[in-house]
Amino acid sequence: MAKKVIFSGIQPSGELHIGNYLGAIQNWLRMLDEYDCIFCIVDYHAITAPYDQKELPQRVYEAAVAYIASGLVPERCTVFVQSDVPEHVELEWLLGTVTPIGDLFRMTQYKDKAKDFAQGQSVASGLLCYPILQAADILLYKAHGVPVGEDQAQHLELTREIARNFNRRFGEVFPEPATMLSEARRILGLDGERKMSKSLGNHIGLTETPEQIWEKLRPAKTDPARVRRTDKGDPEKCNIFTSYHRFFTPAPDLERCAEGCRTAGIGCIDCKKVLFTHLRAALDPIRERADEIRGRRDYVLDALDQGARHCKEIAARTIAEVRAAMGMVPRR
Ligand code: TYM
16 A cells, blocks of 8 residues: 655754754654655745845755765665755645635734835735745645644644635545644744744754854753752753753663752753753754755755655646646647
8 A cells, every 4th residue: 555645844944953963854854764754945935034145055055965964875765955856836726726815814934924024115916925835845746744843833724725715616636635743843942931942043053063062051051940050950941851851861861860850859950951962862963964965965956856756746737637627628
């Protein structure tokens, strides 16, 4: 029996970070054997926010390096760049005809991102239509499931709504894709207040050096009640514990740090050193592999070409089916 299809993507809008890793990539890696996996670098999405066109090619390349270095290798899954398969944009247009505009204005990501546009600068309509393009990404491959962090749940609800609207109007073409949330649904940034995000600069990069990581981790906020080393703390109120330790530190060390925090038996810096050791165990191999493949341009670009060829085949079939369902039939 054919495996179920999984689709997901990350915007190349900056360095990938450990929020992307925990919320998305780590989950994807667990699915490689069970599903037919397609992972996209969504550059059409990345251009909906202000960006520097001179930097975009390098960002796309670095995202590909990060994907492959994390284990999303071309032998085990399909990795490709969205704009290599322009059918995504055609399907976005077609799905736009069954998407109520009010649903787009309701999206919280739209409302947040619209604020990033400078005062007096009008918000690009591409930003409003962003979730239709995301629905097109997923529906183009008739994906059964979409593994993402919590911030994408609303877009996926809309994706299902769009699929239903289309099927009701034009006949059963699309399955309704399931949202597959990661265990690490919403990783906060080092500020302990907002979601870890490239644009907020509160992140730990996936391929940063240990020195860079420690420089960020050492001063990061812990339980605000622990002012002195002798103050007892509550690990559940410490962002370092809830966002990072919990996911990177294995059981015996994790419990030792939690207990040490509660009894003031371990200081915050020593606790962070334990985390740092386990962070390195997870991230060092990714950074080393990224350093190794970054210079092998042909290998990386061949992987993306192979991915795009595979996706184009599927995309062409879906687009033909959608066009026919909508009455756009070949005239000769
Ligand atoms: P993006 O690029 O913002 O994030 C990529 C993936 O990383 C997850 N993520 C997080 N998870 C937990 N904690 C965080 N702090 C954190 N930051 C990011 C996101 O939930 C996401 O899974 N619209 C999407 C990209 C996209 C897409 C798609 C995703 C376009 N088309 C089709 C799935 C399917 C986005 O902006 O992700």
